[in-house]
Amino acid sequence: MKSIIIASTSTLHGGNYLEYLLPTLQSHFKNCSTILFIPYARSSGISHDEYTKKAAQAFAAINIKVKGIHEFENPEEAIQNAEGIFTGGGNTFLLVTQLYKNKIMQLLAEKVKSGTPYLGTSAGSNICGLSMQTTNDMPIIYPPSFQTLGLIPFNLNPHYLDPDANSQHMGETRETRIKEFHAFNAIPVLGLREGSWLEVKGEKITLKGNLKARLFKQNETPVELETETDLSNLK
Amino acid sequence: MKSIIIASTSTLHGGNYLEYLLPTLQSHFKNCSTILFIPYARSSGISHDEYTKKAAQAFAAINIKVKGIHEFENPEEAIQNAEGIFTGGGNTFLLVTQLYKNKIMQLLAEKVKSGTPYLGTSAGSNICGLSMQTTNDMPIIYPPSFQTLGLIPFNLNPHYLDPDANSQHMGETRETRIKEFHAFNAIPVLGLREGSWLEVKGEKITLKGNLKARLFKQNETPVELETETDLSNLK
Numbered sequence: 475m476k477s478i479i480i481a482s483t484s485t486l487h488g489g490n491y492l493e494y495l496l497p498t499l500q501s502h503f504k505n506c507s508t509i510l511f512i513p514y515a516r517s518s519g520i521s522h523d524e525y526t527k528k529a530a531q532a533f534a535a536i537n538i539k540v541k542g543i544h545e546f547e548n549p550e551e552a553i554q555n556a557e558g559i560f561t562g563g564g565n566t567f568l569l570v571t572q573l574y575k576n577k578i579m580q581l582l583a584e585k586v587k588s589g590t591p592y593l594g595t596s597a598g599s600n601i602c603g604l605s606m607q608t609t610n611d612m613p614i615i616y617p618p619s620f621q622t623l624g625l626i627p628f629n630l631n632p633h634y635l636d637p638d639a640n641s642q643h644m645g646e647t648r649e650t651r652i653k654e655f656h657a658f659n660a661i662p663v664l665g666l667r668e669g670s671w672l673e674v675k676g677e678k679i680t681l682k683g684n685l686k687a688r689l690f691k692q693n694e695t696p697v698e699l700e701t702e703t704d705l706s707n708l709k
Numbered sequence: 710m711k712s713i714i715i716a717s718t719s720t721l722h723g724g725n726y727l728e729y730l731l732p733t734l735q736s737h738f739k740n741c742s743t744i745l746f747i748p749y750a751r752s753s754g755i756s757h758d759e760y761t762k763k764a765a766q767a768f769a770a771i772n773i774k775v776k777g778i779h780e781f782e783n784p785e786e787a788i789q790n791a792e793g794i795f796t797g798g799g800n801t802f803l804l805v806t807q808l809y810k811n812k813i814m815q816l817l818a819e820k821v822k823s824g825t826p827y828l829g830t831s832a833g834s835n836i837c838g839l840s841m842q843t844t845n846d847m848p849i850i851y852p853p854s855f856q857t858l859g860l861i862p863f864n865l866n867p868h869y870l871d872p873d874a875n876s877q878h879m880g881e882t883r884e885t886r887i888k889e890f891h892a893f894n895a896i897p898v899l900g901l902r903e904g905s906w907l908e909v910k911g912e913k914i915t916l917k918g919n920l921k922a923r924l925f926k927q928n929e930t931p932v933e934l935e936t937e938t939d940l941s942n943l944k
Contacts, residue, residue, distance in 0.1 A: 483879050483880070485879050486879065487877035487878075487879055488877075516889070516892065518881075518885055518888060518889065519888055519889050519891075519892035564889070565886075565889045567848075568889070568893075596880075606848065607847065607848050607849055607850075608847060609847070609848065610847075610880060610881075611881070611886065611889075612842065612843060612844070612845075612886040612887070612889065612890055613802075613841065613842050613844065613848060613855055614842055614886075614889050614890040614892070614893055614894065615842075615893055616854070616855050619851070620848055620851050632880075633878065633879070633880035635878060635880065642722035642723075643722070643868065643870060643903065644718050644720050644721065644722055644868070644903055645718070645831075645845060645867075645868035645870065645903075646753075646845075646846070650753055651800075651846065651847040651849075652847070653753060653754055654751070654753065654754050654799070654800045654803070654846075654847065654849050655847055655849040656754070657751065657754035657849070658803075658849055658850055659849065668878065668879055668880075
């Protein structure tokens, strides 16, 4: 049975790394003594080692050890043997490129579908959708494909940001960008604000956290969804 | 001799489409009775026809006719015969995909390098750099390559946005995204704020408009450049 947490962000303003999620993660990873960390997205360009250390520090608070996938000689074996898996944020283009390069995109999807508990934040959440095509990140590297894990039957826009009515900036709003996506793609897109996450238990998908999320469907007016909304039938 | 205007945005807050640039464009396109418009980036997802009409309305104020490249049976011939060329903004992934699909990426570069006056705004400016890898746009479509026209020997970030000190949003700032780009790429990136543009005359590249621009180089602290700065030696 799938058991997945898909979080908009790792960190809330004024909080520490993963702090707001720790109570949820304690129960989510309750059967894990060690989890596998995938640091490929290299948040702010930091190294795999630095990033893994940061994750380990956060998980130490709930007595869970963290090992980086780059510490294993064989990334496929690392995935196969993992008790639980966490993919951190950073650059989605880089993350997806590395998952393909290390030939673990499909394996990771199968492993999580078979019931291994998974946590994604930001870029690590983006890859849970059907494609990475609604990421906010810069295309700093050319991935072999935009297709991702497909753990849920729609796409995500993490760090969803509402248009700022006072802004004089004329660059596209997030909503305009998603509208452009829907000019060519029929996949629904869920804008997850910072502090929201999706809980996936088997085939049940539920919106969690204190905030509403914004749902974009092709040729439809976007709608606000309340927390605890059941998204199992969204596709 | 190259003659190029590379603008951060088409429209300033409170202004009309291309309005702030019209005096510059009048002299830039002074020998053109008709210019070729490339609407492939489909700003906000509008159609090629609608977008071309919008461009034509703006250029009517300076007595220049506009014809969309999609109105020609053969896009290559349209480029070859153009007196002047304008590529509008929208989605850079879509623009680049269409340029490759219609086999005109290289031809457009050669045509502009041979002296045909060119105007780019936003996505149409992004493609003037070495690659589209510092775009702000969503990857709504998978282009065959991220390489672009290379009319200037560095990359651009149009609509450059300074970090908002009051923001509680934890998504990456523009500066963080460019830093991630520089973890893998040595190409300098010029952040062009809305209202700035580059003027290229032969090999001379000059920063124009009333604002400073922000220059990012790999492993260096970003610097602010004054308007009228000569960028001919930047690479």
